[in-house]
Amino acid sequence: MIKKAEDIPPRILVVDDEPQIGKFLYEFLTHQGYEVFCAESGEEALRFVKRVRPHIVLLDVRMLGMTGLQTLPKIVELDPRIGIIMVTALQEEEVGRQSLKLGAADFISKPIDLNYLITSITVKLGTMLD
Secondary structure, three states, X not given: OOOOHHHOOXXXXXXXXXXXXXXXXXXXXXXXXXXXXXXXXXXHHHHHHHHHOOOEXXXXXXXXXXXXXXHHHHHHHHOOOOEEEEEEOOOOHHHHHHHHHOOOOEEEEOXXXXXXXXXXXXXXXXXXXX
């Protein structure tokens, strides 16, 4: 049986070096009907992007090794259509501005407002499908 495009759930890649945050977002977003993948580093995220072509990437800014700001332009280079939402525990406006300049669609601070997160994902998916 061939699946129609509307039957395939959007794919979201959660990239965070804190496994408990990845697990929480995995469970929350899966419950919302998305197909969710998790990576714990920028390098692992790039491998996932190449393999599963997510529609949305939730990308932590501060990670060991390759940071989110280093990973962001590499994802954009692989596929500029991917909606990248930067996530950080920091309240740094400059980091937010920098990430938007590098191609992020949005910037969200931890603790994550789940209603805002779903709105941001929905808006980005809507612009991708237009």
